[in-house]
Amino acid sequence: MTDRGGASHPVVELTLARLREFLREPEAVFWVFVFPILLACALGIAFRTKVDPPAYVGVEQGPGADAVLATLKAARGIEARPVAPSRVDGALRDGDVQLVVRPGAPPTYRYDPTRTESRLARLAVDEALQAAAGRHDAWRAGAETVILPGSRYIDWLIPGLLGMNIMGTGMWGIGFTIVQARTRKLLKRFLATPMVRSQYLVAHLLARLVFLFLEVFALMTFAWLVFHVPMRGSLAAFVFVALAGALSFGGLGLLLASRARTIEAVSGLMNFAMLPMWVLSGIFFSSANFPAVMQPLIHALPLTALNDALRGVMLDGRPLPALSAELGVLAAWGIGCFGVALRIFRWR
Numbered sequence: 001m002t003d004r005g006g007a008s009h010p011v012v013e014l015t016l017a018r019l020r021e022f023l024r025e026p027e028a029v030f031w032v033f034v035f036p037i038l039l040a041c042a043l044g045i046a047f048r049t050k051v052d053p054p055a056y057v058g059v060e061q062g063p064g065a066d067a068v069l070a071t072l073k074a075a076r077g078i079e080a081r082p083v084a085p086s087r088v089d090g091a092l093r094d095g096d097v098q099l100v101v102r103p104g105a106p107p108t109y110r111y112d113p114t115r116t117e118s119r120l121a122r123l124a125v126d127e128a129l130q131a132a133a134g135r136h137d138a139w140r141a142g143a144e145t146v147i148l149p150g151s152r153y154i155d156w157l158i159p160g161l162l163g164m165n166i167m168g169t170g171m172w173g174i175g176f177t178i179v180q181a182r183t184r185k186l187l188k189r190f191l192a193t194p195m196v197r198s199q200y201l202v203a204h205l206l207a208r209l210v211f212l213f214l215e216v217f218a219l220m221t222f223a224w225l226v227f228h229v230p231m232r233g234s235l236a237a238f239v240f241v242a243l244a245g246a247l248s249f250g251g252l253g254l255l256l257a258s259r260a261r262t263i264e265a266v267s268g269l270m271n272f273a274m275l276p277m278w279v280l281s282g283i284f285f286s287s288a289n290f291p292a293v294m295q296p297l298i299h300a301l302p303l304t305a306l307n308d309a310l311r312g313v314m315l316d317g318r319p320l321p322a323l324s325a326e327l328g329v330l331a332a333w334g335i336g337c338f339g340v341a342l343r344i345f346r347w348r
Helices: 010-023 026-046 065-074 085-094 116-132 153-183 186-190 197-227 235-257 263-280 292-299 302-314 320-344
Strands: 055-060 078-083 099-102 108-110
Touching (some): 010 197, 026 197, 055 116, 078 116, 099 116, 263 292
Parallel strands (some): 055 099
């Protein structure tokens, strides 16, 4: 679509200009496309799922230590090693062992009850030592082991990383660019053109959607090829959720940049808005770990809604109607922020 002079529509020209600006910034390309993949690779390797991992147990050196050490080494699922008395607390603190046994009659278990792996190690060690002392179980339960697709930590992590990337690039990619143009006095020149502020803001959102497809495709392709992360829901639902998230955070980025006059000011506003979501919205660990009194606030955050919706599609195969609550939160943030930004935006 062109006007009488043959020039493209202002929204088209502004969108193309924003795309060119982005591609000329190698740092921005790295943070949008490369960094999420490197982070997913590092965390996927660090927290890879191990089938039947052993309990790492230390035996404090002293009288009777050799007998306890021999018993634990013979037990299935336990890796035991001697530990000097001066290194007991250090070994526990550093994670070298999950539990330390002090030989005696009876033995003493030294461990951190706040660590799940330490509590499990205590059960395994106690069972092995009790059996060696002559205890007999009344019965032994049957066991059915199953590893469900999507139950690994990396499967749960990838949607969180994707949500974090959509938030970061949506807010920084839009807000930082607008304020940078304002500080360079570029926005003042638009006052002499027939372009209206809505066209300028919409162009930034459209450019953001172009890069959204590329960054989502890159991260999801890497996750599928390297870690075999599943996609149990429909691809259309996944794309719709990602678009809703991008528009929501794009609106928030426009709002924060609508009046900021310096890079320092918008950086502070961006960090102030994103920091609670980095901590509360379930990127690296579940938001259910926070107290119940905080849950209404947590679920009202746009990143929580986006992460929950992405995991609902990818891991649970939920359709869009089942995600109405999460999509409603994203729509409220996006429409509300864009509407306010449109009213208070200033060129100067």
